Every structure is written in structure tokens, then in C-alpha cells.
Amino acid sequence: MSVLTVRDLHVTYPPGVRAVRGISLEVGAGEVLGVVGESGSGKTALALAVLGLSPSGADVRGSVRLRGRELVGRSDAEMSLLRGRDIAMVFQDPLSALTPVHTVGDQIAETIRVHAGATRRAARTRAVELLDLVGIPDAPRRARAYPHEFSGGMRRRVMIAMAIANDPVALVADEPTGGLDVTVQAQILDVLRVAREATGAAVLLITHDLGVVAGVADRVMVMYAGRAVETAPVDQIYHRPRMPYTIGLLRSLPRADGTVRPVPIDGAPPSASAPPAGCAFAPRCPVALARCGDTVPEPAPVGPGGHRAACFNIEATADLDAVFPHRPAARRPEAPARHRRPVVLQVEDLVRHYRQRRGGPVHAVDGVTFDVRAGETLGLAGESGCGKTTVLMEILRLARPQRGRITVFGEDTAALAAADRKRLRRDLQVVFQDPFSSLDPRMRVADILAEPLSAHGMPGPKIQLRVRELLGVVGLQEEHACRYPRGLSGGEAQRVGIARALALEPRLLLLDEPVAALDASVQAGVLELLDELRARLGLSYLFVAHDLAVLRHVADRVAIMYHGRLMEIGAASAVYQRPAHPYTRALLDAVPLPDPLRERKRRRIPLQGDPPDPFAPPAGCRFRPRCPRYTALRNDALRRRCETSDPALHVLDPSVDRQVACHHAEGAK
Amino acid sequence: MSGNGARGRGPQGGGHTRGDGMSDAGPLDLPSPRALAARRVLGNARAVTGLVLLGLLFLLAFAGPLVSPWGHDEIDFTAFRRPPSPEHWFGTTGSGRDVFALTVRGMQKSLLIGLCVAVLSTGLAAVVGAVAGYLGGWVDRLLMWGVDLLLVLPWFLVVAVLSPALGGRWPLLIPLLAAFMWMVTARMVRGMTLSLRHREYVLAARFLGVSTPRIIARHILPNLASLLIVDASLGVSVAIIAESALSYFGYGVRPPDTSLGTLIADGSGTALAYPWLFGFAGGLLVLIVVAVNLTGDGLRDVLDPAAPQHPRPRPRPRTPRRYGGRT
Ligand SMILES: Nc1ncnc2c1ncn2[C@@H]1O[C@H](COP(=O)(O)OP(=O)(O)O)[C@@H](O)[C@H]1O
Ligand code: SF4
Ligand code: SF4
Ligand SMILES: [Mg+2]
Numbered sequence: 001m002s003v004l005t006v007r008d009l010h011v012t013y014p015p016g017v018r019a020v021r022g023i024s025l026e027v028g029a030g031e032v033l034g035v036v037g038e039s040g041s042g043k044t045a046l047a048l049a050v051l052g053l054s055p056s057g058a059d060v061r062g063s064v065r066l067r068g069r070e071l072v073g074r075s076d077a078e079m080s081l082l083r084g085r086d087i088a089m090v091f092q093d094p095l096s097a098l099t100p101v102h103t104v105g106d107q108i109a110e111t112i113r114v115h116a117g118a119t120r121r122a123a124r125t126r127a128v129e130l131l132d133l134v135g136i137p138d139a140p141r142r143a144r145a146y147p148h149e150f151s152g153g154m155r156r157r158v159m160i161a162m163a164i165a166n167d168p169v170a171l172v173a174d175e176p177t178g179g180l181d182v183t184v185q186a187q188i189l190d191v192l193r194v195a196r197e198a199t200g201a202a203v204l205l206i207t208h209d210l211g212v213v214a215g216v217a218d219r220v221m222v223m224y225a226g227r228a229v230e231t232a233p234v235d236q237i238y239h240r241p242r243m244p245y246t247i248g249l250l251r252s253l254p255r256a257d258g259t260v261r262p263v264p265i266d267g268a269p270p271s272a273s274a275p276p277a278g279c280a281f282a283p284r285c286p287v288a289l290a291r292c293g294d295t296v297p298e299p300a301p302v303g304p305g306g307h308r309a310a311c312f313n314i315e316a317t318a319d320l321d322a323v324f325p326h327r328p329a330a331r332r333p334e335a336p337a338r339h340r341r342p343v344v345l346q347v348e349d350l351v352r353h354y355r356q357r358r359g360g361p362v363h364a365v366d367g368v369t370f371d372v373r374a375g376e377t378l379g380l381a382g383e384s385g386c387g388k389t390t391v392l393m394e395i396l397r398l399a400r401p402q403r404g405r406i407t408v409f410g411e412d413t414a415a416l417a418a419a420d421r422k423r424l425r426r427d428l429q430v431v432f433q434d435p436f437s438s439l440d441p442r443m444r445v446a447d448i449l450a451e452p453l454s455a456h457g458m459p460g461p462k463i464q465l466r467v468r469e470l471l472g473v474v475g476l477q478e479e480h481a482c483r484y485p486r487g488l489s490g491g492e493a494q495r496v497g498i499a500r501a502l503a504l505e506p507r508l509l510l511l512d513e514p515v516a517a518l519d520a521s522v523q524a525g526v527l528e529l530l531d532e533l534r535a536r537l538g539l540s541y542l543f544v545a546h547d548l549a550v551l552r553h554v555a556d557r558v559a560i561m562y563h564g565r566l567m568e569i570g571a572a573s574a575v576y577q578r579p580a581h582p583y584t585r586a587l588l589d590a591v592p593l594p595d596p597l598r599e600r601k602r603r604r605i606p607l608q609g610d611p612p613d614p615f616a617p618p619a620g621c622r623f624r625p626r627c628p629r630y631t632a633l634r635n636d637a638l639r640r641r642c643e644t645s646d647p648a649l650h651v652l653d654p655s656v657d658r659q660v661a662c663h664h665a666e667g668a669k
Numbered sequence: 670m671s672g673n674g675a676r677g678r679g680p681q682g683g684g685h686t687r688g689d690g691m692s693d694a695g696p697l698d699l700p701s702p703r704a705l706a707a708r709r710v711l712g713n714a715r716a717v718t719g720l721v722l723l724g725l726l727f728l729l730a731f732a733g734p735l736v737s738p739w740g741h742d743e744i745d746f747t748a749f750r751r752p753p754s755p756e757h758w759f760g761t762t763g764s765g766r767d768v769f770a771l772t773v774r775g776m777q778k779s780l781l782i783g784l785c786v787a788v789l790s791t792g793l794a795a796v797v798g799a800v801a802g803y804l805g806g807w808v809d810r811l812l813m814w815g816v817d818l819l820l821v822l823p824w825f826l827v828v829a830v831l832s833p834a835l836g837g838r839w840p841l842l843i844p845l846l847a848a849f850m851w852m853v854t855a856r857m858v859r860g861m862t863l864s865l866r867h868r869e870y871v872l873a874a875r876f877l878g879v880s881t882p883r884i885i886a887r888h889i890l891p892n893l894a895s896l897l898i899v900d901a902s903l904g905v906s907v908a909i910i911a912e913s914a915l916s917y918f919g920y921g922v923r924p925p926d927t928s929l930g931t932l933i934a935d936g937s938g939t940a941l942a943y944p945w946l947f948g949f950a951g952g953l954l955v956l957i958v959v960a961v962n963l964t965g966d967g968l969r970d971v972l973d974p975a976a977p978q979h980p981r982p983r984p985r986p987r988t989p990r991r992y993g994g995r996t
Contacts, residue, residue: 482700
């Protein structure tokens, strides 16, 4: 018996934005339906319509039934009675869902009292029980805290507690782990599992991340341009996908095990205001037929377990490799051994503390040492707030650091004159995370690309030629030159950011999460471009990312950062296969695998707690409060070393390129 | 779909290399930003209306004296306080002066003073505020100290004291008024610059080696355009009124010369009995303000980056990032 049934749902936002174009789905009690799609595919519009929360002016047609009762067309008053009791929601942004002026305990108790009519005391007791259930430590005390006193991960837990307070029959979670670190994401997914078991609710789990869905969902629905293009049991989707878009999406995912190179889907999704007449995927589909452009394919059964796909050319997708074939990696010229190549960037014991108006200083970077040699990519990874971006900004300032030394192409930044600094800037460039905020909204692409050139005194006519050339280098067309950033898609905007960084023909590129804001299918394209450029232009990269799966495919060496310090650094393949530091191991454990079978079998040691506040680190090892290896130590003498002495990076084995900051590192042979 | 189909298939698809024979294709054919802006101003109804209106007002102010049968300092002893007539188009004052001649003469002063003071003070505010906010440190402290000092100075007294030195050279009023009108705006500009200077596109420009004056001119000030335009439009009316207050006490434009503010102040006491003494000057002042505001609104539309050609909703970044902090 399905609890939540959606039939032929259409949502249109003014002016004529067709966000959802005919979606049907069913979710049974205790079942999790994962809804996956790229940004703009209409996932949020679907969630809002199901909850009766569509913005005013939106036109919602079709049917949404909750245990047989029709929800579409109900008044706001009726819907708010249902919401919170029979159907509940978890959103991406918990701060907007929690009232800042009440304690979280009161807010949860309030929903219980409103909907279940419990007494004040009973409601409070239940609120504390719920907070305990979702894993808030010391729940009776924390119930009296205000939302802003919780970290991002803890706030999500509070939201989930609130959502399940009245034993809803259906739960809608829109990007419940969006914007969280993998370690915290793993915790929240565990809480969602607990919540489902505690309530037996039907769960609609909406996300852009196929890795998230693999371990949690029973069935998966893939959305594209407002339509469901494929629906199947979770194993089917990952192992026998039939619709070309699903196949492309899976192929474009970077994997932390590094087995297959991600393959991008070329092109971009269609605009929601003018959806194409036929199959919306046709312009990007490698196996499109002639009639795909005219007729919309309807979902049809293609396999066991209610596996349905909307595609005319199912025959062509029997062999997955044929649809999106693997592309070979860019061939890099034979490089001499690492120790023979020149050092392009050297950072020694770099320190950056920010003074605060109140409280102690923020230890953003607290003694970091590494080097980058010509032609290689060093990946810098770690949870958000650990100081990765600060390291980049300190290098880019090309000034004397608070402590330590930065040497760029053999020149000490502390000793640079203004003219030297400007000259060095030609060799050292940066690409930022958010492609839109790094492009001036008031300048056209051509002017953005021309700016560094004219700043370094290139004459006007040559600038025009170089701009045209740069557009070509990053795979953009000339028509993009006169657009404003607003008129670009995310992938295009990031290509402009890369082109600008390449304008002065740098030798070293610092990349700050260059693909984190992009959808997987577009992300793979940008990664491929970066790989290509490095090989062709002989660049070196310092590549910052929080996503270890992405780094696996680009980095030759990786450095793992925690609380302003490096925990481990070494050759990428070795670090991924045999992490020596417990933190590296925990990070790798938390990366979701886009493979339901292996995801279920995985033996995890989930990392507890949140990323630390960047204030003064604890005595001894700074990772100790969260360290599973320390917790497992039985010998007092060994424990005392962790408690009293701050481990420095040290070489484990002289024959291996690996340094670890842990007293009890695992052998890294 | 807006031309998405033709997007590049990554570098392999195109086989681009540096200078691989693309150079013979000639430079990009782009309209210059200035031509583009001019075209868009002319395409904006409000900007065009405002500009045309302003043009007509200037025409009236400067061509009016040429066609008027009376000069502003002539007195008609046969007509005291007469309503409009074919002889005196806007009527006469109690001392027999022609109101039309006075009004167009006053308009010359007021238009020049209003526009020049507004542009000057907003420009000063923009430069001082942006430099202070962008550079920070001791430059910031010094400039803001100056701002605070000027804010507490009683401007009216200062102008009154300096007034004899002007010796009737009214154009000197322009820098004098401007000098006391820019401080509050400068503080606002500084505040907004503080948040702009950590924007990634500003950081990117800095790391590309773009010089500080150029960053302020190309990245900071254009992104404050809305604020500056609103400020300048308001400044026009404020300056005209400030000038009339000064003139009322005899410190500004001196008789027999006159300004719109002076005429309004003189006529307002008897506005009901002799409406022509007040109405024409008042109406023209309103028209000036309307024209300026229309032009300002139009310019704001034109400069708004949200307006240009390719509106497409942009994806929200998943993890918003802030760079910098204190440097
Ligand atoms: N309030 C709104 N008004 C107009 N268009 C909207 C509104 N909200 C979303 N859209 C558009 O609807 C489409 C689907 O959006 P959304 O459901 O947020 O996608 P997703 O959740 O997959 O990112 C997009 O083109 C988006 O720009
Ligand atoms: S219907 Fe045609 S265009 Fe659409 S996915 Fe199938 S083969 Fe490709
Ligand atoms: S030194 Fe101790 S606390 Fe630190 S990471 Fe190693 S085992 Fe854990
Ligand atoms: Mg969304």
C-alpha cells in the first residue's frame, strides 16, 4: 500500500517556467524513494508542491494523495494542520526553519502540543527523548539552547527531531545533507535511517548526489528537466541503468576508489522556460534517434521490480560502455623523478592567526609545511574551516607571512618589492570556488578576460586576439565573449574563471574547490579540461577540495589538513589505499560510494563530532577529541603521548613518499 | 534553448592550442562598452524622458532671457504686482520687476548650482569612501577622521563667515556647498566598499596584478552605481534648497541677481494672494527635480547587471564561501 502517491503533477512558476512537467511516483510505508537530478531539474519544486508550500503564483496541477486523501487544492489552513503531523519536512537550510528566539526544546515541544494536544510537561519530555534519538549529546541540557548555538550538523539533527516529533506517515527531505562535510553527512544519513525506523514513515529523499542515495534509498527516481526519466530499485539504477541520462550521470561521478575516470556529459540542461518538444535530453544524448526531437518518450517498463525508463532507444543502452565511452586521460610528457624536478612552491611552517575582537585568536593556519614541484598536482583536503583557503590566500598575497616562509619559484615572498610582486603574479594564478561571485557581474566576458592583459601592459589589438584564443583554450565559443556572467551556466562561468587565470600564461595555478559548486555532469567536464591544460601547458596545480573523490582523479600527491595543520601528506595512490593517519582513514570512510552493494557491506568507523572551532587547539594531538585510534588505545603510556605531545609530521619510511603527524600511525609500506 | 547546443565538447573536440592559426581570424568584433551603454540609455524610456526634459529646462533658462522683453534687473514703474499678461508673461513683483525674466535668470543659477554641487559632492564621496574602505589602515582612519570633523562643523556658519570673501562671485558657492554635502555618503560608500573588497572578483583582480586605482574605478565604484545615482539625484534638490537658505540670509546669490530658491522664499509669504510670484518658480523647481530623478532612475536601470540580454536563473552554489577576513 503506498502512503504517498503523486499522479501527473505539473508545477509552473510565473512567467511560464515549467519546473515540473508530469511526475508520477509512489512511496510505501517505511520506504525511501531517492529523487536525484541536477540543479534546476525541478526537485525542489516537486517537494514544495507535495507539501503544499509552492510560492504564491505557482500553478500546481495533478494529484498528490497522502493515504488516499487528495492534497492538491487544499487551503493553506488545512495544509498547515497536516504539515508537521501527517507529513513533515527536512530542508537544506535549517536556520530558516527554526525560530531564532526560542530554544530548540520549546520549538519541538510546541509542534507536539499543537498537533497531538499533549500536556506541556509530556511534550517537553518527548522533545528531549527525540533530541537524544537523533544523537544530540547531553540532550536535556542542549534542549534549552537556541538554534544559533548549534553547529550546522547539529541543526540538521534538530530539524530531523522536529520532523519526526508527531510520527508522520510521510517525510520529505530536500537536500538534507547539502553543504555539509562528508564526515557530518555520514552522521546525518545515519540519523535519517534511525528516524525512518522509529516512525515507519514513507520518505522522499531529494538530492543531487547519487552517492548519498546509494546507501539510504530503496528505490531511485532520476529527474531531468522536470520529468522522471528513470525509476528503479536502487541496485537496478546503479548496476543496470537504461536511460542514457542516468548512465551519463553515473559515469560522470568521481569515485574515491579511483577505478574509473569520470566522463562528462557535454552540453547543459535545457532552460525550464522553453523545454524542448521531444526528449529533453536529446541535445546531449549520444544515442539519440531522429524521432527523439519530436515526441516525448513516456516511462515504460524495462526491467524487474518496476524498473521504468523514458527512452526510445533502449536497445542502444544494453551496453553501458557504448553510450558514454571512457575518454583517455591527457598524455603527460615523460617527467623526470620527483626529486629531480624543480620546486615551484615551498611553504614552510606557515602560520596565520586572526585576531578577534572578543575571545582568543582564530588559529586558521597553525604551522603548515609542504612543497609543489614542477608539473605535479598537490591536492589539499580537509573539512570546511580547517584552513585550506587561508593557505591559498596567504600564498597569493605574496607578502611576508605572520610566521614561516613562502617561496614561489625560488623567490622568498618576504623580500619582494612591488615590481617583483607584479612580475610574479604572472606566474601564479588562482581559480575560485564559486564561478559567479568571482566574475564581476557588471563586466562582459571579453572585458573580464582582457583585464589582466591590459593591467600587464599588453597593447589593445593583441588583447583581442588573446581573448579569442583563451575562449578557445577552455572550450567556449566566441558568442560567449559579449555575454555577462549572469547569462552563463555554472560550467561556462567556471571556464571563464579558468581562462582568466590562464590569461597571463602562469606556471602555477592555485585552485580553490574549482568544481564544488558545479553539478556532477558538468564537474567532470571541468576536471577533464584542467587535466588537459596541465598536460599541454606544463602547469603545476595546488588543488584544494573537500571532496576526496574529486582529488583522487586529479592529484599526484595529497595533503590532509585538520585544524590548521597537515595530518598526512604523500603520494595520492598510496595515501588512498593505505591511509596512515586515523583522520585520513575517517575521511575516506565517510565518502559515499555510488554503489549500493558495497555501500551496504561497508565496515565504517564513522567519525564522531563536528569539525572543531578554529580557536586554540587542545593540548597534545589536536585530533584527539575525535580520534577513534586514541579511544581504542588501552595502554596508558600510549594514551599519554597523545594527550601531552603535539605530533609533528614525520617520515614513516625513508623509501616511501609519506609523512604523518600521529604518534601511532599505521605502517605505510 | 538559447544556443546551448553548440557548446564546446571540451578541449579534445576543438583541438585548440595556443596560437594554432586562430590568430588570422582577426580580432573579436565587440561593440565598445561606451557605445553599448549609450545605446541602452537611448533605449530606456525614463532616461530619455528625463534627459529631454532637462534639455528643455536648460533651453528655457538660457534662451529665455534672449526672448524676454524685460531684463531681470529692469523695473516697470507702471506695473506693480500685476498678474500674468501679454506684456509680463509671468506677471510682475511688488517692486515692478518682470517675473519671467527673474525666473529664467534664477533657473540658470539653480540648475548650475544644483547639478554641479550634486556631481561634485557625490564624486568626492565616492572617491574618499572607496579609497578609505578599500585601503583600510591609517588611510582609512585619517579620511574618516576628516569626515567626522566636517560633520560636526556648523556648515552654515562657515559659509556665512566665508561669504564676504566670495564677493558676489556666486560660482564659488558650488565648491563651498559641495564641500559640506559629501560626508554622510562617503561613510555609506566606505561601508559598502568594506564588504565589496573581499568579493572574489575583487580579490581575483588584485591577484592578477591589477592596480589599486583601477580596481576601485572598475570593480568597486561601478558596483556602487545605484547608491551613487540615488545620492546625486537627491543632492540636486538639496543643493538648490541649501543655496536658497543661504541667499535668504544674504550669503548666497545677491540681489539684483536671483535664484529659484530666493524667488520661492520671497513669494511663499503671499502665495495665496499673488500666486504668480510663487507658482512659476515652484513649478519649475519641481520639474527640475522630476527630470533629474527620471534620468537617475533610467541610468540605474541601464547600469543594472540583472537587466542585460541573457537572463537565465543561475544555480545556487552549495557551499557559500567567504574569503579574506582581516588582512
Ligand atoms: N519561485 C520561483 N519562480 C520562478 N522560477 C523558479 C522559482 N523557483 C524555482 N524556479 C525555477 O524552477 C526550476 C526548478 O527549480 P528547483 O525545483 O529549485 O530545482 P532543483 O531543486 O532541482 O535545483 C529552475 O529553472 C528554477 O530556476
Ligand atoms: S529518447 Fe532519444 S534522446 Fe532521449 S534519451 Fe532516449 S535515445 Fe536519447
Ligand atoms: S597522535 Fe594519538 S590522538 Fe593524535 S591522531 Fe594519532 S592516535 Fe589519534
Ligand atoms: Mg534544489
